[in-house]
Amino acid sequence: MSRLDRSLISGLAPFQGLSAVDLDRMVGQARSLRIAKGEAVFEQEGEAHSFFLLLDGHVRVVKTTPDGQQVIVRYISPGELMGIAHALGRTTYPASAIAAVDCVVLAWPGRLWPEFAAAFPDFGVNTYRTVGSRLQDAHTRVVEMSTEQVDRRVAHALLKLVSQTGRRTDEGVLIDFPISRQDIAEMTGTTLHTVSRLLTAWEEQGLVKSGRQKVTVTEPHQLLMLAEGRTSKT
Amino acid sequence: MSRLDRSLISGLAPFQGLSAVDLDRMVGQARSLRIAKGEAVFEQEGEAHSFFLLLDGHVRVVKTTPDGQQVIVRYISPGELMGIAHALGRTTYPASAIAAVDCVVLAWPGRLWPEFAAAFPDFGVNTYRTVGSRLQDAHTRVVEMSTEQVDRRVAHALLKLVSQTGRRTDEGVLIDFPISRQDIAEMTGTTLHTVSRLLTAWEEQGLVKSGRQKVTVTEPHQLLMLAEGRTSKT
DNA sequence: CAATCTGTTTGCGTTGCAGCAAAGTCATTG
DNA sequence: CAATGACTTTGCTGCAACGCAAACAGATTG
Missing domain, CATH: 1.10.10.10 (Winged helix-like DNA-binding domain superfamily/Winged helix DNA-binding domain)
Known part of the structure; x- marks a missing residue:
């Protein structure tokens, strides 16, 4: 991670309120990955080893039914977190994340989640805020599908x-x-x-x-x- | 809240892992309410003043569309939390909660949420675990509605x-x-x-x-x- | 630059389910 | 205990949207 990258990252929603030092400590522990178009960032049912931040590209979150039908849960845009199963006490990913174009992501080992949440409260709050809006979205979608x-x-x-x-x-x-x-x-x-x-x-x-x-x-x-x-x- | 009530409460999922002392501190700050069948525990769009634990009864969580159509999001059973908008950084309730039968609930002022989460980490973890499974449920339901x-x-x-x-x-x-x-x-x-x-x-x-x-x-x-x-x- | 592949359009028959209407049943209440 | 109201059943009709099939582009590749 270059210093340049970090300055770009500091403005993103998940990191609002974090000091430069804290941000550095977080980003310093991430790996940066390139995911080619069509490749999976993580896979449904797979063990939740990491959580991710999308830096560049677009990712499709897809749920597949036992009989192979697919439903697109949402699209992830740059600056958004994904694969945050750990924050919700899950050990597997409930869906797959597929790169819709070539992507760049940051990945943190899932075991860091509790440390991060404790050490950087604002990060926790921001994350749960996005969980909240995704839960809302999901319910809105249920309503929409019904009515x-x-x-x-x-x-x-x-x-x-x-x-x-x-x-x-x-x-x-x-x-x-x-x-x-x-x-x-x-x-x-x-x-x-x-x-x-x-x-x-x-x-x-x-x-x-x-x-x-x-x-x-x-x-x-x-x-x-x-x-x-x-x-x-x- | 009688001591008897507290002993009943201690076994509930949201409080797993809490010491008797901590539980007491939490429950001591709750009001206990009776909600008559058909009455609302909280209402969609209303300011999220409290979060709740259902002690007895059954509650229907309902979302109403602008044109008046209703969708039942879920039923809450005894021992479950509801109205936890605060944990997700929301200031209004996204749905209404209606007592399906006469109910007894505990209510905490929403402003206590951050204190609770900080003072009783297990409570936070438990809560976010249920948020996780509700998010799952919602997505499962979207998939079901689609397929x-x-x-x-x-x-x-x-x-x-x-x-x-x-x-x-x-x-x-x-x-x-x-x-x-x-x-x-x-x-x-x-x-x-x-x-x-x-x-x-x-x-x-x-x-x-x-x-x-x-x-x-x-x-x-x-x-x-x-x-x-x-x-x-x- | 054919050949192939992937995505798109369009026609047609079918159908699951909503919408409407009306009657039936059980519970509540003055 | 009649009367009102809330919930349920059932028949009928219509249509939105699915499924199938076949043709039709643009890409991609050897």
Whole structure:
């Protein structure tokens, strides 16, 4: 870890409130890893040996059912922690984390968690804050799956991706990593066919532009209308 | 709080590992409340003033959407914590907690959380362990909603309720609090109509016996088959 | 630059389940 | 103990979305 890296890291959410010295002590104990696109940072059911900070890239967190169906739990963006099973008293990872593009991560041995939490209280608080919001997200998603229909769920998913990882282009806001119809389907509990149909429909209405593994939202506001619209139907 | 109560409490999961003295210090700072059936322990969006331990009864945790649809997030059984927003850095409750029957709860002011976590590390660890399993549950439920169809989801929900709160009777295992078709529907993302149809079908097959606000599972094993069955159909 | 592979589109038939409506049953209450 | 209200059952209809199949791009590779 170069000193340069550390200065970049100091601004990240998990480390808010930590002194430079403490940050140094933490980062000094991490290994930095490169994970090639498609490779796993950690795997479902695997023993939770480490916890991670994503420095660069995008990671897909995926749960696979016994019969092989996959569900995308969330996408991790740079600056976020992942694999924090240790903080929650678990000994195995509940899902797999797959690099959506080439990634750089910091990895700490899981056994350091208790030390860190004790020595750097702010780090603990920050971590549990993100756990809290992920728990919220999960519940929100359950509610959404129970009450909303497919088109709205897909619209929501796109908007969330856009706000999380969107990059402005002259055509609109582009989701900044390769994402297939199948991926979107696995985020929203539908099939790639349905996603494809929705995207072509929305493209005709000028709300999005999409191509192979790529989606650009051109009219976020209109898409939001569609996602939340109080309108019954039309 | 009588000394008797404290001895009952000492065995509960959130307090594993605490000394009698520490337990006393914690419980000494709690108020004990009775909540009548149908009343709220805390309410969605409300300021998170306290966190709670359910001593007796059953509590339904419910999320309501802007347009008034309800989803049951989980049921809380005696001995479980609830309303632990503070532990996750939140200032409002993300859901409402409604007494399914008359309940007794202990309530601590939320501001005590940081003190407790610092003074009684085991309590913190226990709490975050339950947060971990609730996060798991939530994700499992997302996966289930995405991949399983209604009958299996309902079967799963019943089995979970049975294992959580089941009481043996001569007819089978009874879910130990009043639960309507509507409730089951709100747990599984379907309608009371569909739940009703499923229950009558299962009753004809001898898997369950059910009546007004009451369900008894007579053949848990068979119901599990139905919930998990690798069989394609029939 | 063919050949192959991976991802996408689209048409068509099927269906699980919601939505509506109405009747039936049990519990509560004045 | 009639009457009101809460919960449940059941029939019928419609449609959103799945599943299958086949064709259609863009990439990638030898």
